[in-house]
Amino acid sequence: MTHTIDVQTPHGPVSFFYCISTPTNEDSDSVNPALPTVLFLHAAWVPSTIFHPQFADPTLRRFNLVALDLLSHGRTQGAVPAVYGEREAAEDVNAFMDALHLPPCTVFALSMGTIIALRLALSFPAKVNGLFLVSPLGGPEPEDVANGRIQVCDVWKEAYASETVDREALNDAIHGSLQLCWNSQSSMASYRLITVTHPQCLSHWPPSNFPALESTTVTFFTDRKGFTPEELDKLKEVPIVLAPGSEDIAYPPEYFESFAKQLQGGKVTKYTVQGAPHYGSTSHWEA
Incomplete structure (x- = not known):
């Protein structure tokens, strides 16, 4: 899987590394327009390779699966702007989706990726059908x-x-x-x-x-302060799954519970992955 695409983002050119898997081709050049598409956004320090268990899962292989390496990670190349936060990262993902002509996606995100996924849904709502957030970082950093x-x-x-x-x-x-x-x-x-x-x-x-x-x-x-009530109110019609790990030693259960309460009134499901650490999608992917 060695696909790259040159994208002009709001802060400059970026060569994004990505992979696409369909039910008939694990290394496809494009998605099958007849099938739903799942977009994967990875965590800090690690590239999209972290989603190998999901790409190998026959249950998920029924859909289009798309993963990219974010800026300053993996095999993606591009200069990081002086200011780079969730808004800039969401703009990057939006530009990547436009360049690949991706349809609206369900976003499967982990840790840092969940911040970007939430901002993507807020800034570009037409691009997001739903959110599956593993170790969701909705609040300010402890x-x-x-x-x-x-x-x-x-x-x-x-x-x-x-x-x-x-x-x-x-x-x-x-x-x-x-x-x-x-x-x-x-x-x-x-x-x-x-x-x-x-x-x-x-x-x-x-x-x-x-x-x-x-x-x-x-x-x-x-540098982030979390999402405002006004912002989260805009997500009420977006199906969201929150999947924290029960053994996450970095973020306490209260952190995730607080964010879940902020989303009350929307289409939110909270599912605690028993035994899972912060990057639980690699160790407890079958859950």
Whole structure:
């Protein structure tokens, strides 16, 4: 799966890496217009490869499945603007959908991707049929999680403090992200994902590109204030599934419950994935 498409976004040109799977072709050039389309938006630090379990699921393979690497992740290439938050990311996704002529989609999103999915539904409502949000980040970033993201970023930078890159420090940064993503519990899926992701991170975030590292893995979260009641009121007619993990050590249950209450009155279903960590769509995908 090596498709790329050059897209002119509001902040400049981006070459998006993406893949399309249909019931008859796991590496298609286009979607089947007769079938519903599911668009996958990944989390921070990892590319769209994280959705391999979903793309391998026969239940989901009945539909068009589309996943892209977001800016500063995976095999997507493009300059990160000085200000890059949920609005800019949603504009990127909208431009990508236009370039591929995608129909309105159901969006399956994880962690950071859920922020973008919600903003996409608000800014471009005609593009979204529904939202399935795994570990939905609807509220402001909790202080302890923000500090964890800052620490991972700082350790990554420290690895480049001398002429020789400190591989141990890089591993420490990876371990820090593992704590947030999978509660420090390694699995074959997470190991394979890290093996693929590590060289991509090295390519995206050398010292010359530290501002992009901060924008896409720290301030993207820490600068946001959540969604206003007026904004969430606009989502009342959008079918939304909230799927937090019961073993998410980064975000407490109260965080997800608070956001679910904000969406009351809409077409919302909350389903807690038992035993799942923050990036539960990889470890508990069968749930």
